[in-house]
Amino acid sequence: MSDENSIFIGGKPFMNYVTGVVMQFTTKGADEVVVKARGKFISRAVDVVEVASKRFLVGQVEISGIQIDSEEFKNQEGRQVRVSTIDIALKKK
């Protein structure tokens, strides 16, 4: 899976991401799209997937896999911190 079919969720307007997912399937003809997020944006990633699949692509796509993980790294103050991640894969039915 290349990054081409991934949508990274951040702080842009919510509908930008929903439109991004929908267009991957419609305009770009993708068979699978992975919605990815870290930290506080995880809740938003779930919202994006739910709205895209239940309002815009009803009956056309399904969730094919959900993975959660976490990454540890040193922050600017040199403290070890952990950030959670999520990958939600949607595929064409």
Next chain:
Amino acid sequence: MSDENSIFIGGKPFMNYVTGVVMQFTTKGADEVVVKARGKFISRAVDVVEVASKRFLVGQVEISGIQIDSEEFKNQEGRQVRVSTIDIALKKK
């Protein structure tokens, strides 16, 4: 699966939930625990699962399933709103 083995994530101190998950497996001898959250608490639910499974229960539990969904309801102003939900099941290895 009864609610007895479910942990609902909300606004209490983070470690309360982590301890709750860990104790379900250790003190209470549960084979499976489901961490549940709605809306903005979804990110927190993932954090709780990651910390519980990777820091406190290393090698003892694994994620056995993740489900996302959403519920529609009328809010106080009578508007139809959607809230996302997540269920993350952890099971004893």
